[in-house]
Amino acid sequence: MRVLLSIKPEHxxxxxxxxxxxxxxxxxxxxxxxxxxxxxxxMPVGRFVGEFDIETILEEDPEALWSKTKFGSGISKDFYDSYFAGRTTAYALKICNLRIFHEPVRPLDVIDDFTPPQSYMYVAGQGVDIRRGAQLSLL
Known part of the structure; x- marks a missing residue:
């Protein structure tokens, strides 16, 4: 099973x-x-650009999580604090086996009636190669 995450282009x-x-x-x-x-x-990219496997999922209070992940956060502490403001629990997916698509994929080419998720959505088709035009289905 895959999950689709909306991630800002700078990240x-x-x-x-x-x-x-x-x-x-x-x-x-x-x-x-x-x-x-x-x-x-x-947006403004609006494409599937790659995928990665999840090595592990960390769950901590925000300060403890920052201490464990700041070396590979790719963001500033101020941005991190703002993102988790008011939260008592924070999560981090550790990225491994990153696979960037040679050509980004237009979502409507592989998912009918695609609307980007605010956070995430489940996608059927583990191992389906969307770079070859395979259709995906949302769960």
């Missing part, structure tokens, strides 16, 4: 450059069988 760039090896989330998907993240770079 996607830091993931690709290797400066960001943790993807932070205020809330986590309920399913625990998620192994792969499909990266949707939000």
């Amino acid at each position: 996607v760039a830091n993931i690709i450059a290797g400066r960001k090896i943790f993807e932070f989330r205020r809330r986590l998907f309920a399913r625990r069988d998620i192994k792969t993240v499909l990266i949707y770079a939000t």
